[in-house]
Amino acid sequence: MENYELRHFGIEDWQSYKKIRLEALFSTPEVFGSNYQKESAYSDEEWIALLENPKCAMFGLYDLGTLVGLTGVVLDRADESNAILIASFIQEAHRGKGLSGLFYRARIAWAAAQGCVRVTVSHRVGNEVSKAANQSFNFRYSHSQEVLWPDGLKAEELIYVLNLSSFML
DSSP, X not given: OTTEEEEEOOGGGHHHHHHHHHHHHHHOGGGOSSOHHHHHTXXXXXXXXXXXXXXXXXXXXXXXTXXXXXXXXXXXXXXXXXXXXXXXXXXXXXXXXXXHHHHHHHHHHHHHHTTOSEEEEEEETTOHHHHHHHHTTTOEEEEEEEEEOTTSOEEEEEEEEEEGGGOOO
C-alpha cells in the first residue's frame, strides 16, 4: 500500500472526479444508487457543485499519482449527526490489496470532524466484499430494506451502523 495515497477532492479536481465516477458507474452499475446514463448528462457546473457541497467529502485513490478509485461520505439530510458512506470504487487491477481500509479511515475521520455520532454504510445483498470491509471496522448490522436498484433489479439493501463514541481510529 506504500504507493497509494487517498486525497480529498477539491473543486479544482472536478474533471478527475467526473472521469473516475463515470468509470465506476459504467463498469460496476450493480453496486451504486445512481447510474451512468443519469450522471453522464450532468453539466460541468453540476460536477463542480458536487465537490463544493460542505456536507459531503469525496476522496480520490491514487497509485503513484494515477487516479484508480474513489469514495465518499455525506451527512444524512434527515439527521446530520449521522454520516453515510457512499460511492466506493477501486479499479479491478487494484482490488484485493486492503485499500478499502484507507477509505474507511478517511471517511470516519471526516464524519468525526463534522461532529457526527454515528456512521451508516449499506450494500446490496450478496456484496460480500463490502460486507467484509465494513465488518473489519466494527459496523453492526441494523436492518434491511428492499430497493429497486438503478440497474432495474429489486434486491435487499443491508444497512450497518458504527457508533463513533465507541470507535477509535
